[in-house]
Amino acid sequence: MNARARTWPWYLLLAVILLGVAASLWGATQRIDYTWRWKRIPQYFVYRGEDVATVPADGRVEEVREAGDEAVVVFVDETGERHEFRVAAGTVRVSPGEDLFAGDPVGSTFAWRTGPLLNGLWTTLWLSFFSGILGLLLGLVAGLCRVAKNPTLRGLSVVYVEVIRGTPLLVQIFIFYFFLGTVLDLDRIVAGVLALAVFAGAYVAEIVRAGIQSIPRGQMEAARSLGMNVPQAMRHIILPQALKRTLPPLAGQFISLIKDSSLVSVIAITDLTKSGREVITSTFATFEIWFTVAAMYFVITGLLSQVIQWMERRLAVSD
Amino acid sequence: MIEVRDLVKVFHARGHVVRAVDGVTTRVEAGEVVVVVGPSGSGKSTFLRCLNGLESFDSGHVVIDGQDLADRKTDINRVRREVGMVFQQFNLFPHKTVLENLTLAQQVVRKRSQDEAEAKARALLAKVGIAEKESEYPSRLSGGQQQRVAIARALAMDPKVMLFDEPTSALDPEMVGEVLDVMKTLAREGMTMVVVTHEIGFAKEVADRGIFMDEGKIVESGPPGELFSNPQEARTQLFLSQVL
Numbered sequence: 001m002n003a004r005a006r007t008w009p010w011y012l013l014l015a016v017i018l019l020g021v022a023a024s025l026w027g028a029t030q031r032i033d034y035t036w037r038w039k040r041i042p043q044y045f046v047y048r049g050e051d052v053a054t055v056p057a058d059g060r061v062e063e064v065r066e067a068g069d070e071a072v073v074v075f076v077d078e079t080g081e082r083h084e085f086r087v088a089a090g091t092v093r094v095s096p097g098e099d100l101f102a103g104d105p106v107g108s109t110f111a112w113r114t115g116p117l118l119n120g121l122w123t124t125l126w127l128s129f130f131s132g133i134l135g136l137l138l139g140l141v142a143g144l145c146r147v148a149k150n151p152t153l154r155g156l157s158v159v160y161v162e163v164i165r166g167t168p169l170l171v172q173i174f175i176f177y178f179f180l181g182t183v184l185d186l187d188r189i190v191a192g193v194l195a196l197a198v199f200a201g202a203y204v205a206e207i208v209r210a211g212i213q214s215i216p217r218g219q220m221e222a223a224r225s226l227g228m229n230v231p232q233a234m235r236h237i238i239l240p241q242a243l244k245r246t247l248p249p250l251a252g253q254f255i256s257l258i259k260d261s262s263l264v265s266v267i268a269i270t271d272l273t274k275s276g277r278e279v280i281t282s283t284f285a286t287f288e289i290w291f292t293v294a295a296m297y298f299v300i301t302g303l304l305s306q307v308i309q310w311m312e313r314r315l316a317v318s319d
Numbered sequence: 320m321i322e323v324r325d326l327v328k329v330f331h332a333r334g335h336v337v338r339a340v341d342g343v344t345t346r347v348e349a350g351e352v353v354v355v356v357g358p359s360g361s362g363k364s365t366f367l368r369c370l371n372g373l374e375s376f377d378s379g380h381v382v383i384d385g386q387d388l389a390d391r392k393t394d395i396n397r398v399r400r401e402v403g404m405v406f407q408q409f410n411l412f413p414h415k416t417v418l419e420n421l422t423l424a425q426q427v428v429r430k431r432s433q434d435e436a437e438a439k440a441r442a443l444l445a446k447v448g449i450a451e452k453e454s455e456y457p458s459r460l461s462g463g464q465q466q467r468v469a470i471a472r473a474l475a476m477d478p479k480v481m482l483f484d485e486p487t488s489a490l491d492p493e494m495v496g497e498v499l500d501v502m503k504t505l506a507r508e509g510m511t512m513v514v515v516t517h518e519i520g521f522a523k524e525v526a527d528r529g530i531f532m533d534e535g536k537i538v539e540s541g542p543p544g545e546l547f548s549n550p551q552e553a554r555t556q557l558f559l560s561q562v563l
Contacts, residue, residue: 221373222410222469226424226476227400236423240414 139204
């Protein structure tokens, strides 16, 4: 048996299959007569926003002069006060000597602005970040309770984990927003972050429990035999080792959280998914937007999993 | 130093009851070296683990330096500081360097300063002959070196008693000697030691007393010269004929 078997035919087959999938997707859209308008998409990432400059009071234009790619409009109001407006050349709508009333436009300035897709992405990122941190703390506490000797703590942790893992996240978000949000008068953002954090916490608790239980019993015994009490042994011996082992699954849980955060769009938090829906209502470019949104999620989660792989390699070196 | 009276430890395993330690009574005087031998499953390790409370027991008394472990008011952590333990599987802390393995409990439990703890640790590492490995991680050390670090780690707490739970059983044969040498030095320095081992040679050389255990009971005990060379009980004779 040749150890270095030829693998390139299989890669060729892979490429053929992927191309086939792409071609059939393209063929399917041809059949329903859909017009792709990819050109419309970039403006929803960034666009040049126009600000119209207006005069604050009635008065007269004294002078209009060009200065490079800008134009300067000098305006004197009724009280004799001078105002200077700097606007983009070519947008000047007034001429010298013209009488203006308060609120009349003089010209426009342009600036780059982030569009709804980038704003939505940012919302998704910080939403995931805060609920991730909160979920990590919750999960750490619940995981520690899960391995505690005290039956009350253990019971609380089991109930928490089982209830959360046994119900759909979407339903939990509704409960947090409509029930807890009403009872405790929570903002929708707070309700969303809490729902995601409580959901992630249940899974983190299981990861933490597994991590702690994966540390050989001898470690705890050695620590105890040196006179450490349980909290000291946990802090100095068990948790540092357990957390190192749980880093990869924790990071995986965080990637899941980013994807799950798309569900908070149902309580009108303008995250990436909801931004996508909003853009569709104004463009009708349904296919393009959803593919774009999917690609944006994929880039974020892909980057994150690269970072995790790098971290895993770093940790393996110190072993 | 150690007084054990009618110690009983029962395991409940899959419906049937195992009396791992069944009415053991013995004393270990200060400075005495006691070696416990016996076939596997005879309860000798469980007995040893009861001596520092790693295993809870069902009835009887274990009195260490005047403190009864059966008394609920006894602070077990306070007792354990005075009782060092060395494990079969070393149980070094893999995420700490050799030096940190020795200093951690000194700082956390004994509240020593870092300088004081490190000075103590370096002196002990020199004593067990691996001073040059202080900044290595345990995984880079051989089994014999790891066990010597484990002994030094226990000694760093200045224990009054040292317990050894089959300290050489997990070692390659060529590394057994270096660990036994460290233990012999300790014994000569007057450390109170209880050693569970299969090393009959070591027992004959340094032990003040030998105990043979089987089925949770002390079958026979006495000076090692007599116990291991001229045992009285048939069970002891059979065991020794198998291991020697």
